[in-house]
Amino acid sequence: MAQVEATTERIVAADAETVFDALADYSGTRQKVLPEHFSEYEVREGGDGEGTLVHWKLQATSKRVRDCLLEVTEPTDGELVEKDRNSSMVTTWRVTPAGEGKSRVAVHTAWQGAGGIGGFFEKTFAPKGLGRIYDALLANFAAEVEKQG
Secondary structure, eight states, X not given: OOEEEEXXXXXXXXXXHHHHHHHTBTTTHHHHHOOTTEEEEEEEEOOBSTTOEEXXXXXXXXXXXXXXXXXXXXXXXXXXXXXXXXXXXXXXXXXXXXXXXXXXXXXXXXXXXXXXXXXXXHHHHHHXXXXXXXXXXXXXXXXXXXXXX
């Protein structure tokens, strides 16, 4: 089994505190900005950063649907970590200042991939597919946060 990783980032025209607060808002902003790859979104506990438990289904391809139940922590300032109770998947969101009135949002997801030929294809294609999904999410997120600002 190989570690599979995908990373995407985007500059958002808002200060880091505003961006982080919106990113941590699972009961509001996050639900609004999800692309069509996400379904059955439900906040089960909390809803704002640390202590949130959120569920969704992620349709990575026409045949691959991942049922995610994520525990959210905030290990350091500007960082959200989503650990999936149903798999080895961990997604880390980092918000850092990127100049006057701008922030960089970086998202990194890693999980233990399958073995054998299936694992080879997963390691080869999953990062690109997940990158496209997160690009869409971050584009929606940037538009929403910039509209509010």
